[in-house]
Amino acid sequence: MTNYLTQISIFISVYLLLAISQNLVLGFGGLFSIAQAALYGVGAYTAALLVLRLHAPFPLDLVGAFVLSCAIGAVLAGLLVRLRADLIIIATLALQLVFSAVFRNWNAVTGGSYGTYGIPRPTIFGAPLAGLAPFAVYAALVALVAFAAALAVARSPFGLAVRGQREDAVLAEALGHHAARERTLMFVLAAGIAGIGGAVYAQFVGYVDPSSFDVNQSLSIITIVVVGGLGNLWGTLGAAVILTFLPQLLLLIPATSNAAAQLQLLLYGVILVAIVRFWPNGLIPEQPSVRAPRRPRPVSVVNAAAEAQALDRLDAVAIERLASPAPTVRLENLAKSFGGVRAVAGVSFAIEPGCVTALIGPNGAGKTTLFNLTCGLLRPDEGRVFFGVRETTHAPQYEVARLGVTRTFQDVRIFPRLTALENLVFALSTAAYAPKGGLRERAFATLVSLGLDDHADEPADRLSYAQQKLLMMGIVFARADPIVFLDEIAAGLDHHSVHAFARLVRRLAASGRTVCLVEHNLGFVWEAADTVMVLDAGGIIATGPPAAIQADARVVEIYFGQGSTLVRP
Amino acid sequence: MSLLLTLALLGLTVGSLYALFAVSFGVIYNVTHIFHLAHGAVIGTAGYVIFFLAAKLGWPVWLAILAAVPVAAALGAAIELAFYRPLRRRDAPHVAFFLTSVGILIVAEGLFGTIFGPGVMAYGFLPLAPVPLGPTTLPNANLAMLAAWAFVALAVAYVLATRTGRFMRAVADTPGVAATVGVDLDRTYLVSFLLGSALTVPGVVLYAWTQGLTPLSGLNVLLVASAAVVIGGRTGLLSGAIAALGLGIVQAVALVFLPSGWQDAVVFSLLFLVIALRPDGVFGRTFRW
Amino acid sequence: MSIVSRSHALAALGVFAAAARPAFAQTAKTYTFGALLPLTGFAAEIGQEQSQGMQAGVDAVNARGGVAGWTLKAIPLDHKGTAAGGVQAFNQLVNLEKVPYALMGFAAVILATYPMAVQNQVLVLNIGGISTNLLDKPWLYNNQLIGEPLNVPLAQYAREHGIRTAAILVGEDPLGRDNSAIFNTAFTKRGGTIVASETFPIGATDFSAQLTKIRTANPDAIFNIVAGDTQGLIVKQARAAGFKGVFLGLGQPNLYKLAGEAAEGFISAGLAEDWGSSNRNVRQLYTSYKNKFGQQPSWIGGTVYEGVLLLAKLIDNVARSGKDPRSGAALQAALEASPSFPNCLSGGQVVFRKDHGCTRAVALSELRSGKWVTVRVITPSSS
Numbered sequence A: 001m002t003n004y005l006t007q008i009s010i011f012i013s014v015y016l017l018l019a020i021s022q023n024l025v026l027g028f029g030g031l032f033s034i035a036q037a038a039l040y041g042v043g044a045y046t047a048a049l050l051v052l053r054l055h056a057p058f059p060l061d062l063v064g065a066f067v068l069s070c071a072i073g074a075v076l077a078g079l080l081v082r083l084r085a086d087l088i089i090i091a092t093l094a095l096q097l098v099f100s101a102v103f104r105n106w107n108a109v110t111g112g113s114y115g116t117y118g119i120p121r122p123t124i125f126g127a128p129l130a131g132l133a134p135f136a137v138y139a140a141l142v143a144l145v146a147f148a149a150a151l152a153v154a155r156s157p158f159g160l161a162v163r164g165q166r167e168d169a170v171l172a173e174a175l176g177h178h179a180a181r182e183r184t185l186m187f188v189l190a191a192g193i194a195g196i197g198g199a200v201y202a203q204f205v206g207y208v209d210p211s212s213f214d215v216n217q218s219l220s221i222i223t224i225v226v227v228g229g230l231g232n233l234w235g236t237l238g239a240a241v242i243l244t245f246l247p248q249l250l251l252l253i254p255a256t257s258n259a260a261a262q263l264q265l266l267l268y269g270v271i272l273v274a275i276v277r278f279w280p281n282g283l284i285p286e287q288p289s290v291r292a293p294r295r296p297r298p299v300s301v302v303n304a305a306a307e308a309q310a311l312d313r314l315d316a317v318a319i320e321r322l323a324s325p326a327p328t329v330r331l332e333n334l335a336k337s338f339g340g341v342r343a344v345a346g347v348s349f350a351i352e353p354g355c356v357t358a359l360i361g362p363n364g365a366g367k368t369t370l371f372n373l374t375c376g377l378l379r380p381d382e383g384r385v386f387f388g389v390r391e392t393t394h395a396p397q398y399e400v401a402r403l404g405v406t407r408t409f410q411d412v413r414i415f416p417r418l419t420a421l422e423n424l425v426f427a428l429s430t431a432a433y434a435p436k437g438g439l440r441e442r443a444f445a446t447l448v449s450l451g452l453d454d455h456a457d458e459p460a461d462r463l464s465y466a467q468q469k470l471l472m473m474g475i476v477f478a479r480a481d482p483i484v485f486l487d488e489i490a491a492g493l494d495h496h497s498v499h500a501f502a503r504l505v506r507r508l509a510a511s512g513r514t515v516c517l518v519e520h521n522l523g524f525v526w527e528a529a530d531t532v533m534v535l536d537a538g539g540i541i542a543t544g545p546p547a548a549i550q551a552d553a554r555v556v557e558i559y560f561g562q563g564s565t566l567v568r569p
Numbered sequence B: 001m002s003l004l005l006t007l008a009l010l011g012l013t014v015g016s017l018y019a020l021f022a023v024s025f026g027v028i029y030n031v032t033h034i035f036h037l038a039h040g041a042v043i044g045t046a047g048y049v050i051f052f053l054a055a056k057l058g059w060p061v062w063l064a065i066l067a068a069v070p071v072a073a074a075l076g077a078a079i080e081l082a083f084y085r086p087l088r089r090r091d092a093p094h095v096a097f098f099l100t101s102v103g104i105l106i107v108a109e110g111l112f113g114t115i116f117g118p119g120v121m122a123y124g125f126l127p128l129a130p131v132p133l134g135p136t137t138l139p140n141a142n143l144a145m146l147a148a149w150a151f152v153a154l155a156v157a158y159v160l161a162t163r164t165g166r167f168m169r170a171v172a173d174t175p176g177v178a179a180t181v182g183v184d185l186d187r188t189y190l191v192s193f194l195l196g197s198a199l200t201v202p203g204v205v206l207y208a209w210t211q212g213l214t215p216l217s218g219l220n221v222l223l224v225a226s227a228a229v230v231i232g233g234r235t236g237l238l239s240g241a242i243a244a245l246g247l248g249i250v251q252a253v254a255l256v257f258l259p260s261g262w263q264d265a266v267v268f269s270l271l272f273l274v275i276a277l278r279p280d281g282v283f284g285r286t287f288r289w
Numbered sequence C: 001m002s003i004v005s006r007s008h009a010l011a012a013l014g015v016f017a018a019a020a021r022p023a024f025a026q027t028a029k030t031y032t033f034g035a036l037l038p039l040t041g042f043a044a045e046i047g048q049e050q051s052q053g054m055q056a057g058v059d060a061v062n063a064r065g066g067v068a069g070w071t072l073k074a075i076p077l078d079h080k081g082t083a084a085g086g087v088q089a090f091n092q093l094v095n096l097e098k099v100p101y102a103l104m105g106f107a108a109v110i111l112a113t114y115p116m117a118v119q120n121q122v123l124v125l126n127i128g129g130i131s132t133n134l135l136d137k138p139w140l141y142n143n144q145l146i147g148e149p150l151n152v153p154l155a156q157y158a159r160e161h162g163i164r165t166a167a168i169l170v171g172e173d174p175l176g177r178d179n180s181a182i183f184n185t186a187f188t189k190r191g192g193t194i195v196a197s198e199t200f201p202i203g204a205t206d207f208s209a210q211l212t213k214i215r216t217a218n219p220d221a222i223f224n225i226v227a228g229d230t231q232g233l234i235v236k237q238a239r240a241a242g243f244k245g246v247f248l249g250l251g252q253p254n255l256y257k258l259a260g261e262a263a264e265g266f267i268s269a270g271l272a273e274d275w276g277s278s279n280r281n282v283r284q285l286y287t288s289y290k291n292k293f294g295q296q297p298s299w300i301g302g303t304v305y306e307g308v309l310l311l312a313k314l315i316d317n318v319a320r321s322g323k324d325p326r327s328g329a330a331l332q333a334a335l336e337a338s339p340s341f342p343n344c345l346s347g348g349q350v351v352f353r354k355d356h357g358c359t360r361a362v363a364l365s366e367l368r369s370g371k372w373v374t375v376r377v378i379t380p381s382s383s
Helices: A002-028 A036-052 A060-080 A085-105 A132-155 A157-167 A169-174 A179-205 A215-228 A233-251 A258-278 A304-316 A367-375 A397-402 A420-428 A439-449 A465-479 A495-510 A522-528 A546-551 A553-560 B003-032 B039-056 B061-089 B094-116 B140-145 B148-161 B163-173 B175-180 B185-198 B200-211 B217-232 B237-256 B262-277 C012-019 C044-063 C083-096 C107-120 C148-160 C174-189 C208-217 C230-240 C255-263 C280-293 C299-320 C328-337
Strands: A329-338 A341-351 A356-360 A382-387 A405-407 A483-487 A514-518 A531-536 A539-544 B130-133 B136-139 C030-037 C071-078 C101-104 C123-126 C140-142 C165-171 C193-200 C221-225 C246-249 C267-271 C340-342 C349-352 C362-368 C371-378
Touching: A002 A036, A002 A132, A002 A157, A002 A179, A002 A215, A002 A233, A002 C083, A036 A060, A036 A085, A036 A179, A036 A215, A060 A085, A060 A179, A060 B262, A085 A215, A085 B094, A085 B217, A085 B262, A132 A157, A132 A179, A132 A233, A157 A169, A157 A179, A157 A420, A169 A179, A169 A397, A179 C083, A215 A233, A215 A258, A215 B094, A258 B061, A258 B094, A304 A495, A329 A367, A341 A367, A341 A382, A341 A539, A356 A367, A356 A495, A356 A522, A367 A397, A367 A405, A367 A483, A367 A514, A397 A405, A405 A465, A420 A439, A420 A465, A439 A465, A465 A495, A495 A514, A495 A522, A522 A546, A531 A546, A531 A553, A539 A546, A539 A553, A546 A553, B003 B039, B003 B061, B003 B136, B003 B140, B003 B148, B003 B163, B003 B185, B003 B200, B003 B217, B003 B237, B003 C208, B039 B061, B039 B094, B039 B185, B039 B200, B039 B217, B061 B094, B061 B185, B061 B200, B094 B217, B130 B140, B136 B140, B136 C208, B140 B200, B148 B163, B148 B200, B148 B237, B163 B175, B163 B185, B175 B185, B185 B200, B200 B217, B200 C230, B217 B237, B217 B262, B237 B262, B237 C208, C030 C044, C030 C083, C030 C299, C044 C071, C044 C280, C044 C299, C071 C083, C071 C299, C083 C101, C083 C107, C101 C107, C101 C299, C107 C123, C107 C140, C107 C174, C123 C328, C148 C174, C148 C246, C148 C267, C148 C362, C148 C371, C165 C174, C165 C208, C174 C193, C174 C221, C193 C208, C208 C230, C221 C230, C230 C246, C230 C255, C255 C362, C267 C299, C280 C299, C299 C328, C299 C340
Parallel strands: A356 A514, A356 A531, A405 A483, A483 A514, C030 C071, C030 C101, C101 C123, C123 C140, C165 C193, C165 C221, C221 C246, C246 C267
Antiparallel strands: A329 A341, A329 A382, A531 A539, B130 B136, C267 C362, C340 C349, C362 C371
């Protein structure tokens, strides 16, 4: 009996390694890869060949498997990471099938359908691991080391960064993270772990053949991870144990009829569909990587008065004065077309520090496009962008962000499955101008100043609209960047809130910062702005202080039609 | 006749069959953007129903085929209504759709295996015979595969000429805008599933005529069909059909140069490269149904 | 290709409760042995027949009161066609059930589990796999013919009947590779020419491209080796591609059922089967299988049946010498002492060779009007 269980435990160790790999790439990285079995196979064949052909001693076979799997993972990631989610599924499916075909046909290297056999057990410190128990210990150790490493990565700032880009890659880049590179690193790490799993398998069974590394296997691994919970490593551990053990128990029933075996298949499919239908987050949900320093107070019912109180806090939030004035942002002859549509046509202006500049104009005028061009989300067809003396025309978002720019998006845009605290820590990790000190402490302090500290460990998508808006502003405060771009920050706000936000924006400018708004809410604009620029059909048609713009006939015309006049209430 | 030409001719016929399956899959995929692996379950069901009616119950072949059409269509619609629609309502991520689809496919394979056994069920009621064509010979079933284009044409005509077809094109292009102008998304998706599923019937008949049926047939067919749809570019039915035709020819002709085991590698490497380098497909957005 | 994973069936929760039984509670004189069979997957039909053959063997032995006071009990487990599946199933047989003897038929599974067999001293009998890798292994014996015994007579017969050119069409597995290589050598050595050589992936069902290629080479015969129903498809499709010649190879069970007239004239080499024989052992296999399953047996189930009878013989020999027959080492010693046992397919004996392959009667049969008619028998002494 002990031998029986010991052998099962070895398979648990191997499947755990594979499941960790899958969870890292899918649960954390958000990349739906069906190719982990292929990387598992790469590791297995590599270890086998290193030992059989090159007589590599332990641990070179393990290391070699890790290295080659990482290398191949790096090549694949380069091709995969920029693809849309649904295409990644198909692309990795294609990859898995290609690898399976290579394993089956590259006779000279893999032995083709004969497989490669006679792989000896590793010799560690002079003793070959011939017995079952010693090998089980070895396998468990390898799996535990990988598990601990994965846990460390999950809790690290890198882990948080990867989870953020999984939620919203564009937002992640706007907050200074190189999303594609982070995804690639995670994919490579996952590939390496799968490779180690393959090496351990090869060392144990002593025989590798293509049937163990096919699409079936990839789907098994995904099942383990989905059942255990994506983004939750402890769930993966539990699922790996259960799902390896369960079929063994099934084997205890003599399979006397073929129909019985087919029925098992059927039930497996039913279970899979049921789990996805009813527990889409797996049995155990994702856990945050950073937690609030103190326990939250019980949250009372949210009512209008409490919300109003929260907004009033904005007046009390400290905004540090800048030591030296912020740079001027200059746009020169910016132009951008989409297909036949000229969205921005030769726009030039400067956004000065210490004052609030507002961009207004009817829908389709090109305001958000201008923002996107300036902050690096889009590349201009013509023209240049300067932040102070530094040209950033072709710089991507994350480079611009690291120069000291905080940019918000239309409507509320935060990382829904990260907690409020995690959202801020994420944003702070690339902030060049934030005061030194613990990221978690500064993030939590910001939440306190906004009255959101009791929600610190809640996923951000559970906050109310107003709370999420405050969280967005929290990012602005915490990063303390000298340049702030706010896209329709006043959208959806009531009268009371509009005043509070207007005061806030003016205080930001007064601290020496360069502040630029895109707005539809004209009342907000008249209150908050020093300079107003009016955009229509991709070009600026008027510039000036609010009073002048309100009186400008051309402006009234583009908003309300010819012959209209603004009647002041 | 040179080997190359003969194989190209053969590839043409096989590619025509792939084209029909590509269209049946593409109708669903282009409109709903779901990678509907469970389509393999529908294909298998259609095939086994025809087998059961014609071989076991002794129905006339044409009647068995006709009877399979509503069965297949209903199954496709049922999957959409019972599984995909609730997932859509909950805004579920792609992962969920894919796993559900895989689960349904597995259940179907288990059912087929339990009821009919894992062996090959031959379409004995459709005899295979050689047809001499000058210097070469082709199986009659392969020649019949050219008839697949009639169904492709039917599907394309439907999508171009009818009102629902226009809605399908709109939804395939920009679902958000289509919804805003009043197109009933749910109903359009349902029609796609009905049409795509019904189209599996002529396809599976042509397929099983030569190859018979196993529980895995649906999936094997599906992999090539979906590869063609992705390679062709997802905005049009014809682009998928032409890509499928190309795949059929390449696969056959490759045999002149490579041992057959590498065919899989060739087809799926091609698929991978197209996705990586031209994610909008070889024809991109220029084809409009 | 098979996309479905069969190694995790979560329904075990309910099924487990029902199946809970003490795994190793045996009555005092029950002798347990194991078998790894493909009960699911593309070879499931074969596994089904192997399982039936095993049952027939167990029943036959137990019906005459067991052997040396032992009642036989078989534990058939599903290896699902993968090495990993085989290893996990074998783990149960060896470590939980403690079997000293096991029957297996897949080359990949046998090779993967062999180290465990050695370590635990389990005697393994290969009842179906064909691969030269399965020879020269101390704890593994083969009552299936490997290599020359099947292919050489086929090549010989072909040449004698005027076949000058042949094309090879085999699956990409050890079965296909090994046999086609040997046939190739034998055929060319006797003056024949191989004009085309094609392969196909295991699990494929469309051979039109390969057959078209072969057709253009215009061979007199096509040599085909593949396990299972695929052979029927190959024959059907070959005729439809315009091939009018002869088929040679290892005939599979459902060939006529699937290919019908197209398979007429197929020349098959296989373990000789003579169900009309008056030999006691053959009669017993035939009647017990037919009564229990309502079908005629074939070598697929027959070799497994023989495996059970071989076990009975070994238990008997070991018990007579006063030792405990539940030891794999004792069984092996008994086998080495007397390396032969009755051939239950056609009479005569199966004799193990030094490389642990065997010699036994081979038959060439021709498919005529749906029936296999023996055209030549090669018994070991006359080969």
